[in-house]
Amino acid sequence: MSRSCGSVQNYFRQVDVFPELRRNQAILESLTAASARQGALEREFPRRIPVAVHSLFTTAEDDLTDAQVNSQIDVLNEDYNAKNADLANVPAAFQGLIGTPGLEFALATTDPKGKKTNGITRTRTRVKEFGVNDAMKSSATGGHDAWDTTRYLNLWVCRLSGSLLGYAQFPGGDPATDGVAITRSAFGRHGSAVAPFDLGRTATHEIGHYFNLSHIWGEARVPTCSDSDSVDDTPNQWGPNNGKPTFPHESCHNSPNGDMFMNYMDYVDDDTMVMFSEQQVRRMHATLEFSRADLGSPR
Numbered sequence: 001m002s003r004s005c006g007s008v009q010n011y012f013r014q015v016d017v018f019p020e021l022r023r024n025q026a027i028l029e030s031l032t033a034a035s036a037r038q039g040a041l042e043r044e045f046p047r048r049i050p051v052a053v054h055s056l057f058t059t060a061e062d063d064l065t066d067a068q069v070n071s072q073i074d075v076l077n078e079d080y081n082a083k084n085a086d087l088a089n090v091p092a093a094f095q096g097l098i099g100t101p102g103l104e105f106a107l108a109t110t111d112p113k114g115k116k117t118n119g120i121t122r123t124r125t126r127v128k129e130f131g132v133n134d135a136m137k138s139s140a141t142g143g144h145d146a147w148d149t150t151r152y153l154n155l156w157v158c159r160l161s162g163s164l165l166g167y168a169q170f171p172g173g174d175p176a177t178d179g180v181a182i183t184r185s186a187f188g189r190h191g192s193a194v195a196p197f198d199l200g201r202t203a204t205h206e207i208g209h210y211f212n213l214s215h216i217w218g219e220a221r222v223p224t225c226s227d228s229d230s231v232d233d234t235p236n237q238w239g240p241n242n243g244k245p246t247f248p249h250e251s252c253h254n255s256p257n258g259d260m261f262m263n264y265m266d267y268v269d270d271d272t273m274v275m276f277s278e279q280q281v282r283r284m285h286a287t288l289e290f291s292r293a294d295l296g297s298p299r
């Protein structure tokens with residue numbers, strides 16, 4: 001079974017329903033490039049980001065346990081602080097490129113109205129499967145409305161159609177639908193999650209898109225060596241890698257080290273994706289500075 005992510009598909013849908021996205025993305029891209037030239041950003045890291053998890057289920061057994069939600073938060077805190085044990089699997093050739101985002105994720109303790117909460121909403125729905133059309137993000141269409149997307153990272157967990165594991169909204173889109181959707185069987189560590197996507201890495205990957213990372217092989221819809229992920233320290237790569245490749249896996253004349261297939265933004269299995277690069281981290285930090293400025297507070 002191969003990883004399938006709907007973020008690019010959702011991007012093109014979002015451009016249709018929210019045309020400002022293109023302009024907002026262009027502005028963010030130029031600010032990101034300028035900050036890369038100038039060096040230091042103003043924001044402080046590490047930062048703590050409040051998370052709202054919206055569990056959507058058709059039968060009570062399908063609802064998520066608190067333990068499963070907490071296991072996902074644990075994975076994010078490991079991966080976004082380069083504290084994941086499997087980081088040791090990075091080949092020596094790429095170890096010097098490992099980046100540390102310095103982001104801490106915590107289930108929200110107050111809701112948008114200021115009431116105490118455990119950060120988890122639970123909604124019974126009649127919708128058996130959702131697609132990339134954002135229906136899970138509105139109570140009018142069988143989902144749950146977002147909590148203020150400028151202040152919370154919203155994660156909707158539901159059954160997604162086909163082999164779709166999840167999708168994110170890139171920065172600059174409609175505030176009403178901002179956040180990440182993840183299918184039940186790829187959420188959290190173990191529990192209801194199903195191998196090879198049972199280590200919580202779908203959320204790590206999708207939140208990378210939420211912070212404006214592209215897939216590591218680039219942006220073209222048809223694989224090619226002539227596109228880019230707008231990140232300089234990831235080797236040029238032809239298309240997605242699936243499963244568990246062995247090092248080195250070469251493409252696009254990138255010998256001797258080949259693709260950085262163990263990067264969270266490739267399509268490999270959960271137990272094979274283990275790192276962000278330094279330049280990816282810089283891109284995420286620029287997004288927090290310029291496009292998601294109200295999200296999170298210094299830790």
Ligand SMILES: [Zn+2]
Pocket residue numbers: 005006007205206209215
């Ligand atoms: Zn993706």
